[in-house]
Amino acid sequence: MSFEWKYVRAPLSFLLKAIVLMIFIFPFLWMISTSLQTFQETLTFPPTWIPSIPQWVNFSTAMNAGPFLTYARNSIIVTFSVILIQVLVMIPAAYAFAKYRFAGKEILFSFVLLAFMIPGQVTFIPVYLMLADWGLINSLLPQILPFMANAFGIFLLRQYFMQIPQEIIESARLDNASEFKIIWKIMVPMSMPALATIALFSFVSHWNDYFWPLVMTDSAAVRPLTMGIAMLRETEGISNWHIIMAGNVVLVIPILIVYLFASKQIVKAFVYSGIK
């Protein structure tokens, strides 16, 4: 029985992986194909897969439909500021929660978990009112300030730090290492895979975010790429899907690039076990 199973398992696992891969990759291929078609081609049925003449002009049409340079700059500034600040807040917070004992630690950590569980849709109105009161609505800060602390990141990193044996920290302290040095020289290098994962998740969610910038910004000058692409859609009538998809390709490329660089670390984060 087990002998036969062995021969079935490999092809079966390959087949399942292929199916899963297809499910994930199909929308991407569809997007790329559509982004290179003419409007007429996007409407034909059955759909065309390979555009007869690739319409590279769709990309410039999409990018000229609005101040896309401003949108791109805003997306970059917001996303990278958020990640940077999150990392700076997250590391000391996770370290304190993992390795220190202090009064109220459990309660404070439960607040972190609470923040982790409440979606933005619940808080956006009070946050908007507060930031409007401070006169910040026409800056990029409403897209950055509310995300300075990444509750999910603190949670994940705390778990990671807790795996690092107390002995290592103790011996560092015996060698007169400051707390800062312990974080910088021991905790951070040992948790690089986790940090990379958190940063990538954060990057993808902020880069792709539509809801938060929609409700937090009132003018084109402070809007990110996602808002610019939403503007390519027709409110009524037939949308130019080839132009919208060209915009989406532009939106997705940075994510793929970042993923290429971070993928190794992410795989490590999930297989990491103990200290080498």
Next chain:
Amino acid sequence: MWKKASSVLLATTMLSGLLAACSGGESPKTTDTGSSAAPAPSGPAGKATVQFWHSLGGKNGEYLDAMIKRFNASQDKVEVVGTFQGSYDETVTKLQQAVAAKTGPDISMLERAYIQMFADSDVLEDMTPFLKKSNMSQDDLTPGLMGHSVFDKKLVSLPFNRSTPILHVNKTMLDEKGLAVPKTWEELKTVANALVIKENNEFKRYGYSMPYDTWYPIAMISQAKGKFFNDQGTSIGFDSALGTKVFKFLKDQQNTGALYYPPQQDSGNIVNQMFISGKIGLMYQSTGVIGSLKDNVKFDYVTSFLPMDAVYATPTGGANLSLMAGSKNKDAAWEFLRWAMIDPQGGLQFILDSGYLPFTKKMVESQQIKDLWAKEPNRKVAYDQLQYAVDTNKHVAWPQVMQEFFKAIQAIMYDNKAIEPTLDTFKKEAERLLKG
């Protein structure tokens, strides 16, 4: 040594992060003087700045931007800044929070069915005095489009980008079968069934389709001489027999393939595509698609009134413009609205570009519109149908009741639930919401 260096490094990275954050907020004001929308009571050179929020993306968004540019170039006292705020629904959300935070615009585009809700909370300015000052009156506007403009005797919105549902017809397909364009429900049923092609138990072609929307069932309720809400606004205005008749009509045809009822997600795009590729011969759909269809179909394409039951009737759609009560620049904002109504370079040009319905009588009588209609009779049909325009889904609680009506449509059209009990449940839910 290392300690010091690293803390300096940390401080620098932190500062640069903050600086990046700050400069991100500051720089748009200095670099994008052209498109910047920093709200200020007066812009450069003593111009009054008027913030105008709208929901038009794509081509129509470009036409609207062009109209705003023409206005800004036409005079040197007012600078209008138009900003896209997402779909109609998203604009409503944004407007609600912005009114509360006092960061709202001077003028906003509002999908017609939401206007009453805003009028009820007194956040829309009564434009009657402004209209009078400009020697204009409500009679200058297209009557069929005024259904969502006056509440509590106050003129709180002006029609702008307005559309109606209409019957889009693949005339070539009908001619092949020797069929005439249907004028009544009965004719629609006959024509639609005649168009069906079924092979090996699979439908190759359906008769007609319509997007998943409350618009079309409401149109049919009105055609059967019912009202969506009763006059007192306490309950729905059609009885069980009438509601059952409408949905039974749709359901029977869905079962024979005469009607293809599309899936919820992206239903508008699906039916457009089916119409273009000849999978259906008739389509209930907004007048907003006439322009794109004309350019993309390879058959003889005409439009016609929605088929009648007892009477011809059509709801209207699209959006109006409102002057916000919280605006500090009402006179400047009015100047823009007035210009849009009367100047040939204003609303008229926008209507010619976009294909929305002309919203003043002057526009209707203009040579440009006459020329357009001579060239594209399909658009004239849409305007002519306005004489039967009636909006019976007017109530402050409409957005909530709409959700319940959608549930009823889903239950009947997708889940094959019995029609009568479903509509009874809907009626009970609606009454509960209307009381609240």
